[in-house]
Amino acid sequence: MPEELSDAEAARYHAVHAAGTDWSAAIRSGSDDERDAAGAAFEQALTQLRPDETLNKLHVPNDADEWRDGLVRLMCRIPDGWGRWISCSKGWYPLLVQLDADLAAIDPGYELHQCKEKYGTLRFYFDTDTDVDAARTRMNALVDAAEDRSARTCDRCGEPGAMHVRNGSGWMRTLCAARAAVDDYEPVGExxxxxxxxxxxxxxxxxxxxxxxxxxxxxxxxxxxxxxxxxxxxxxxxxxxxxxxxxxxxxxxxxxxxxxxxxxx
Ligand SMILES: [Zn+2]
Structure with a gap:
């Protein structure tokens, strides 16, 4: 089983994440000077990461909570060199853990290559050695169904959600109405x-x-x-x-x- 990030390594990733959030806020609403300063801080945080030492370690999200074991199982399926990350928000963790159990029931040794959010929905890229066509087809159908479910599941809280877009920016997420209101997102299709x-x-x-x-x-x-x-x-x-x-x-x-x-x- 791959090692987890050490506390110091995890802290460096969180620092990069925080610097990235500051930078994006500065890009949206900062002055030129604030933007330059935030960009420089982000760049400096990046240099602390040493990705060649940490790429293959488990990047367990700090909000994994009761989904921790399931997410670790999922990340252990990612081969060396791909980066052991789950790049989506907490509301989709249950969906991912269920998908993993369903896929593993068909091929216990399937590999995960990438699991991320893109344009507001889940993308799950996997590979299987099974040479049984029917098994492959069933696995693809499970992934399609989970990606469809992500488009109806708030990525923050896991409650029913719909595609929203951030007011003025075009950034898309699947959110419930309550979360959308807090974060200034508007429903697509309204x-x-x-x-x-x-x-x-x-x-x-x-x-x-x-x-x-x-x-x-x-x-x-x-x-x-x-x-x-x-x-x-x-x-x-x-x-x-x-x-x-x-x-x-x-x-x-x-x-x-x-x-x-x-x-x-
Ligand atoms: Zn929500």
Whole structure:
């Protein structure tokens, strides 16, 4: 069984994580100086990691709690050289431990290559030596089902969740409504009757002239497959009305009559 990180090594990883969080906050809302300072601090924390000494050790998450044994079992399946990490949040630990038990029932020696969150859902990459096609097919189906479940499970608390996007940034996570409200995330797929100045996000406008996409995070309009940026909204979109936008060349675009406004990011 691979060694666990020592306390000192774990502390260095936590320091890097904290420095990374500070840096991303500085990128979002800091001054140029704060951003440079946070970037330098992150870089310095990284130099303390000595990844060649720690890559193959077990990186047990510090919030593993009652899922610790299950997560260790899972990480022990990761071969040398891949990095023994589980890169997702606590709300999905039960789902992972169950998936591992189900896969191991088919192939006790299967290997895990990577387990992480991407675009708000679980990605689980594994390999099996079984040459029984039916077993392989069943294992793939289990992984697909777990990845689908992750898209309906809050990655923070494990309660039922849905895809959300961080207001203004486009960062996606599967969250319950309570957590989304605390962390300033908005539900993907929500519909509104109007957009107002100050609103963020990327929106699909269904109109009598076809669909258009208004990305208020980046000041971009796309219609007829053509992106325009930067734009200025002159008449804000509202259901039953037309939107009007100033294009980069100084011209104006007027939408068809809007029938639906849906958040896509
Ligand atoms: Zn939650």
């Amino acid at each position: 519909t509104v009757t109007e957009l107002i100045p100050g609103r963020r996000g990327a929106w699909e406008l269904t109109t009598s002239d076809g669909d258009a996409y208004l990305d208020l995070n980046h000041g971009q309009l796309e219609h007829g497959g053509e992106p325009h940026r930067p734009i200025e909204v002159l008449d804000w979109p509202a259901v039953g009305d037309r939107a009007r936008v100033r294009l980069p060349d100084g011209g104006e675009w007027t939408s068809g009559t809007i029938t639906r406004i849906e958040r896509i990011r």
